[in-house]
Amino acid sequence: MEKLTQLLDPKHLLNVLIDFSPKLLAAALVLLTFWLIYRTTRGTLCSILRRAGIHEALIRMLVDNVYHFALFMFATVMAASQLDIKVGAALAGLGAAGIALGFAAQDSLANIIAGFLIFWDKPFLVGDFVTVHGQYGMVSEITMRTTRIRTDDNTYVVIPNRKIIDETLVNHSKHGWTRVNVPLAIAYEESIPEARKVILAAVKEIDGIVASPAAEVVVKELGASGVNLLVRVSIREAGDENRLFHRIIETCKSALDQAGIQIPYPHLKLVVNEGVTEDDDRVRAFPNAAALRGGQSTRRAA
Numbered sequence: 309m310e311k312l313t314q315l316l317d318p319k320h321l322l323n324v325l326i327d328f329s330p331k332l333l334a335a336a337l338v339l340l341t342f343w344l345i346y347r348t349t350r351g352t353l354c355s356i357l358r359r360a361g362i363h364e365a366l367i368r369m370l371v372d373n374v375y376h377f378a379l380f381m382f383a384t385v386m387a388a389s390q391l392d393i394k395v396g397a398a399l400a401g402l403g404a405a406g407i408a409l410g411f412a413a414q415d416s417l418a419n420i421i422a423g424f425l426i427f428w429d430k431p432f433l434v435g436d437f438v439t440v441h442g443q444y445g446m447v448s449e450i451t452m453r454t455t456r457i458r459t460d461d462n463t464y465v466v467i468p469n470r471k472i473i474d475e476t477l478v479n480h481s482k483h484g485w486t487r488v489n490v491p492l493a494i495a496y497e498e499s500i501p502e503a504r505k506v507i508l509a510a511v512k513e514i515d516g517i518v519a520s521p522a523a524e525v526v527v528k529e530l531g532a533s534g535v536n537l538l539v540r541v542s543i544r545e546a547g548d549e550n551r552l553f554h555r556i557i558e559t560c561k562s563a564l565d566q567a568g569i570q571i572p573y574p575h576l577k578l579v580v581n582e583g584v585t586e587d588d589d590r591v592r593a594f595p596n597a598a599a600l601r602g603g604q605s606t607r608r609a610a
Contacts, residue, residue: 335387342383346376366427369452415470416453422469423452436481437546441467446547460550480546485518488549490539490556493531495570500527500535503569510563511541516552518542534572 350371357367427450432438436447438457445459455472457465480486494503504525511523523541530536539560543552564571 331391335390338387338390339383342379342386346379350375363427363430363433363450365450365452366424369424369427415468418470419453419468422473423450423454425473426450426455426469427452431477432479432482436479437549438480439478441471441475443467444550480549485521485542485544486546486549487521488541488543488553488556490541490553490560491528492537492539492557492560492564493534493572494537494564495534495572498535498569500537502567503537503564506563506567506569507537507539507560510559511539511556514541514552514555514559516543516545516548518544533574 353371353375354367357370358364362370426432432447434447434450437445438447440455440457443457443459443465445457445465447455448458448464449456452469454466454468457467459465492507494500507525508523511517517523521542523539526538526540528536528538539556541552541556543549561571
């Protein structure tokens with residue numbers, strides 16, 4: 309009780325405050341110095357990163373988060389040392405806690421690292437139309453943990469960044485114009501050059517299709533029911549890809565109908581050979597083949 313009374317004595321507290329004031333002032337000056345360093349260098353560092361072509365979101369993350377936190381932690385350690393606080397044990401404890409936290413949040417850390425790579429490598433930007441992880445749409449937002457895509461159905465899809473890094477990504481907007489391939493078919497009896505002429509004249513009138521690279525119609529394959537063609541056109545905006553794909557099909561169908569060019573229906577041709585007899589080698593090889601003719605086989609008389 310007597311020791312407590314001495315500790316709370318005003319004279320004793322005043323002496324302690326006077327003795328502690330220089331250390332407290334030194335700690336405050338350390339914090340102020342680092343704050344001034346941050347405020348002075350922040351703009352210059354942002355300008356350097358912008359000239360390096362780094363994405364604005366990544367610049368904010370590096371400067372306002374990583375750089376600011378690093379300076380703050382260093383300033384705190386320096387200020388604590390001015391107050392004669394033993395920071396070694398505290399740092400060791402923080403290190404152990406950081407390791408435990410890293411194991412607990414490894415998925416989030418993996419997404420953040422993937423987000424850093426996306427900002428650095430720039431496989432796509434906000435506003436680009438991409439296909440990734442089975443989703444097609446416009447990139448509406450990129451964060452350090454996720455990428456948000458708005459689909460043609462006006463749905464909002466959030467994809468973790470590490471899944472984007474691990475998947476094959478198709479950027480439909482990277483080089484401006486986009487090629488659209490539309491499959492069509494004509495009957496074998498029809499003229500391919502005539503069909504090509506009709507189709508090219510029809511798609512030329514569709515708004516949104518650019519003249520260069522020029523549209524073309526090529527033979528893809530000889531199908532089971534007809535000649536399979538591929539209409540290859542270039543569009544101005546990647547966001548119009550799905551809309552123009554369906555518009556091209558409708559326009560070509562109408563143009564071919566007006567030109568009297570037949571689009572074949574899927575069909576199967578069955579040929580029945582009535583000349584097969586029991587003496588045929590194929591019948592002798594397959595004794596039950598006669599049943600395919602709808603009758604019963606008869607044995608020849610010996």
